[in-house]
Amino acid sequence: MAAAYDGRSPPKKLKVLINPRGGRGQACSIFTDKVEPILSAAGCILDVTYTTHPNHAMEIAQDLSLDTDAMVVVSGDGLIHEVLNGLSKHGQPDKAFCVPIAPIPAGSGNGLSLNLLGLQDGLDPRAAALNVLKGHPLKVDLFAFTQGNQKRLSFMSQTVGLMADIDIETEHLRWMGDLRFVLGFLRSVVTLPTCKMELSIKLAEQDKMKMANAVRARRAGLSSDISVVPLSPPLDDTHDPGSPGDTWIKYDKPCLWVYAGKGPYVSRSLMQFPVSQPDDGVIDIAIQEIISRKDLLASMDGADKGRCYWYSTNRYFKASAYSAKPHAQSRGVLVVDGELFPMQEFHVEVLPCLGTLLSPFPYYAPEFTFDEESGTKLKQES
Secondary structure, eight states: OTGGGTTOOOOOEEEEEEOTTSTTSOHHHHIIIIIHHHHHHTTOEEEEEEOOSTTHHHHHHHTOOTTOSEEEEEEOHHHHHHHHHHHHTSSSHHHHTTSOEEEEEOSSSOHHHHHHHHHHHTTOHHHHHHHHHHOEEEEEEEEEEEETTEEEEESSEEEEEHHHHHHHHTGGGGGGTTHHHHHHHHHHHHHOOOBOEEEEEEEEEOOHHHHHHHHHHHHTTSOOOOOSSOSSOOSOEEOOTTSTTOOEEEEOSOEEEEEEESSSEEETTEEOOTTOOTTSSOEEEEEEEOBOHHHHHHTTTTGGGTGGGGOTTEEEEEEEEEEEEEOTTOOSOEEETTEEEOSSOEEEEEEEEEEEEEESSSSOSOOOOOOGGGSOOOOBOO
């Protein structure tokens, strides 16, 4: 057995959380038929809980035994959100956050699993089970999300506008898997809703070529530090009077969506953040300016490979914090890690390397292969 794991001992004591209602409702059979046999054959001790109500996973994580080798989450990304927020309420949160989390894809989007294992294996429960046994701890940045008096942790994304509408409006289509997002996108092309809000961004970088080179250097094992000085600021710079030297920029134009997060894939059909890195201390922010329905449909081509990153109408930033204030007349919803939140002012700040995952690689698995010339320049609507 030791030879099979390259000299590494697989985790022995695993806390397994299964959401029977997640995604297509197949989490239970995925675990018993595909995952449990692999973990049991490796001699792991399994403490299995089937979640029965909202925030159940949060309650369990809050009381997690610190001698647990890993938490195995058989569900979609929503249960990961609950687990991390539970760890934040743990009696010893610093130690609790060091217990690695390993996702088993059983939801609709399964973005985290895709980011750790790649497109080929990211939706394969057996490959995810092997990652539980052979993966290495990977530190990842998390986000402190504040809205009024409410504070939460976010690990994947905050979304406003057309993309957020799709997530909520296709909830009843979870049985379709990630195809629900494609269908929702096509429906939204018809209505073409716009998003009106004021963004204040604590800028780290906005040079697309530099960000793309940095993520490629990371994969090659070279230095990939991101400069905190913007190279070609097209927006009005404003400095937070309470933080001398910090560069804040404002964006206050109608757009189709604002998508902020970490990890290249948000679903199999969309590589939203192709230059995202797990531990670079920043959050990636993409703002899609208003374009025609024709161009919006054209943007689907190559969306699964991150082609839209190079579009001139896709404003892309890396930031250590940002604030968003919806206009009074702004409609729509706010979605955080797939969960619905009120469409109200909120603030997000990066918490460097707070979370721990199990991963076969020291970086996100998906590779960004589109170069600048491959990206089509879409025309902004006037």
